[in-house]
Amino acid sequence: xxxxxxxxxxxxxxxxxxxxxxxxxxxxxxxxxxxxxxxxxxxxxxxxxxxxxxxxxxxxxxxxxxxxxxxxxxxxxxxxxxxxxxxxxxxxxxxxxxxxxxxxxxxxxxxxxxxxxxxxxxxxxxxxxxxxxxxxxxxxxxxxxxxxxxxxxxxxxxxxxxxxxxxxxxxxxxxxxxxxxxxxxxxxxxxxxxxxxxxxxxxxxxxxxxxxxxxxxxxxxxxxxxxxxxxxxxxxxxxxxxxxxxxxxxx
Amino acid sequence: xxxxxxxxxxxxxxxxxxxxxxxxxxxxxxxxxxxxxxxxxxxxxxxxxxxxxxxxxxxxxxxxxxxxxxxxxxxxxxxxxxxxxxxxxxxxxxxxxxxxxxxxxxxxxxxxxxxxxxxxxxxxxxxxxxxxxxxxxxxxxxxxxxxxxxxxxxxxxxxxxxxxxxxxxxxxxxxxxxxxxxxxxxxxxxxxxxxxxxxxxxxxxxxxxxxxxxxxxxx
Numbered sequence: 447x448x449x450x451x452x453x454x455x456x457x458x459x460x461x462x463x464x465x466x467x468x469x470x471x472x473x474x475x476x477x478x479x480x481x482x483x484x485x486x487x488x489x490x491x492x493x494x495x496x497x498x499x500x501x502x503x504x505x506x507x508x509x510x511x512x513x514x515x516x517x518x519x520x521x522x523x524x525x526x527x528x529x530x531x532x533x534x535x536x537x538x539x540x541x542x543x544x545x546x547x548x549x550x551x552x553x554x555x556x557x558x559x560x561x562x563x564x565x566x567x568x569x570x571x572x573x574x575x576x577x578x579x580x581x582x583x584x585x586x587x588x589x590x591x592x593x594x595x596x597x598x599x600x601x602x603x604x605x606x607x608x609x610x611x612x613x614x615x616x617x618x619x620x621x622x623x624x625x626x627x628x629x630x631x632x633x634x635x636x637x638x639x640x641x642x643x644x645x646x647x648x649x650x651x652x653x654x655x656x657x658x659x660x661x662x663x664x665x666x667x668x669x670x671x672x673x674x675x676x677x678x679x680x681x682x683x684x685x686x687x688x689x690x691x692x693x694x695x696x697x
Numbered sequence: 698x699x700x701x702x703x704x705x706x707x708x709x710x711x712x713x714x715x716x717x718x719x720x721x722x723x724x725x726x727x728x729x730x731x732x733x734x735x736x737x738x739x740x741x742x743x744x745x746x747x748x749x750x751x752x753x754x755x756x757x758x759x760x761x762x763x764x765x766x767x768x769x770x771x772x773x774x775x776x777x778x779x780x781x782x783x784x785x786x787x788x789x790x791x792x793x794x795x796x797x798x799x800x801x802x803x804x805x806x807x808x809x810x811x812x813x814x815x816x817x818x819x820x821x822x823x824x825x826x827x828x829x830x831x832x833x834x835x836x837x838x839x840x841x842x843x844x845x846x847x848x849x850x851x852x853x854x855x856x857x858x859x860x861x862x863x864x865x866x867x868x869x870x871x872x873x874x875x876x877x878x879x880x881x882x883x884x885x886x887x888x889x890x891x892x893x894x895x896x897x898x899x900x901x902x903x904x905x906x907x908x909x910x911x912x913x914x915x916x
Contacts (some may be wrong), residue, residue: 454790454792460916462915464713465849473849476719478768480847480849482906483913486873486874486912487915488914489830491830491835492780494840495790496778497788498803499788505740506738506740537710537712547728548727558726558734559722559723559726559733561772573737574726575726575730613724617790619778619840619842619916620853624717624718624719626719641718644718674715675713675715
């Protein structure tokens with residue numbers, strides 16, 4: 447008997463109440479970039495439960511060290527920090543070998559990007575991006591400079607709180623996630639239109655990293671803890687066989 | 698019986714997924730630093746999925762992304778994920794019998810829309826059909842994921858092929874789309890012209906909103 451191609455595992459249906467809606471007028475750019483039609487819901491196939499597998503040798507030794515990976519003639523300016531945490535799924539299991547990519551502004555709130563015109567100065571020793579794979583326990587860590595806040599054109603006096611962008615690729619295509627991490631205690635958090643689209647206080651709290659003294663590097667760096675939860679994977683091995691068995695028993 | 702496995706959705710015993718946030722205007726810094734204008738990583742992930750040893754028909758997919766009033770967007774990042782020429786994904790969960798992984802094809806790439814023209818482009822191979830649910834084969838397709846400033850959560854869609862009309866007509870996912878005229882938004886047109894590298898050329902435009910809005914999936 448050939449083995450059925452249906453995957454042994456699939457991912458929990460996405461809980462849309464955990465995420466911002468597509469159309470969020472307070473974040474003005476979303477107005478013309480948000481689909482008006484309902485999303486078509488799919489039962490998952492191999493196309494959705496598989497995803498690219500990354501290898502450690504694809505990443506360079508400094509790719510996860512934003513303090514050193516663009517240092518040219520000295521160290522970047524700003525507060526030295528470590529950011530670390532666990533990538534887990536919704537059922538609490540570690541997501542191993544997840545690709546975690548991060549990018550951010552420098553300490554002045556300026557991005558190394560040809561489209562960023564902010565007056566804040568570029569730092570010749572800071573690139574502002576890094577990437578790493580989570581380990582056997584789903585753990586990841588990188589060090590960087592704490593990003594600065596910056597103004598942006600939404601309303602004329604909107605400011606982004608300090609934040610680090612994340613893109614995470616897990617075991618399945620449906621786990622792909624882009625998000626942003628904020629810093630505990632930042633007074634700009636409560637008035638940020640982009641963070642404001644997140645639909646609940648609980649979900650907003652999940653995006654705010656806490657200062658983590660247990661991970662400070664003495665006489666060197668403070669640390670922040672940011673855990674990430676991806677879609678939960680559940681076994682499907684009961685479904686079809688059980689239905690068949692039950693049907694057999696009832697006949 | 699299924700109740701012992703897990704509760705569907707975010708309720709029950711599961712914890713909540715981390716909230717999505719927009720990738721923002723500077724997504725290139727993290728995911729495509731050359732596009733942002735600097736060089737930092739030795740190995741860069743990009744829009745070419747093939748090397749000279751990859752098996753399969755070489756194709757190029759190119760297109761543009763439009764907003765709700767037809768503006769060409771120039772700050773979009775698209776990733777694709779696809780099976781190889783035999784219809785097998787390079788992932789351990791793909792246990793389709795009789796198909797081998799192509800060691801020269803991962804099946805994943807990312808491209809940015811050009812800051813001047815708005816055109817994105819992938820060089821890849823045409824995937825084979827993959828077995829779907831209930832043993833039915835899906836028409837050849839490529840999975841695509843779209844992020845940009847103004848998109849609060851990445852959009853999932855599929856790219857089917859215009860020269861696979863018979864397979865497309867039987868595809869369970871396309872047939873799930875109740876509005877027949879919307880199915881065409883997922884079909885890349887095969888052009889008569891070939892790409893400058895000799896590949897077969899397909900055009901796949903994405904409309905985020907409004908007339909001809911692309912079908913996006915909740916996967």
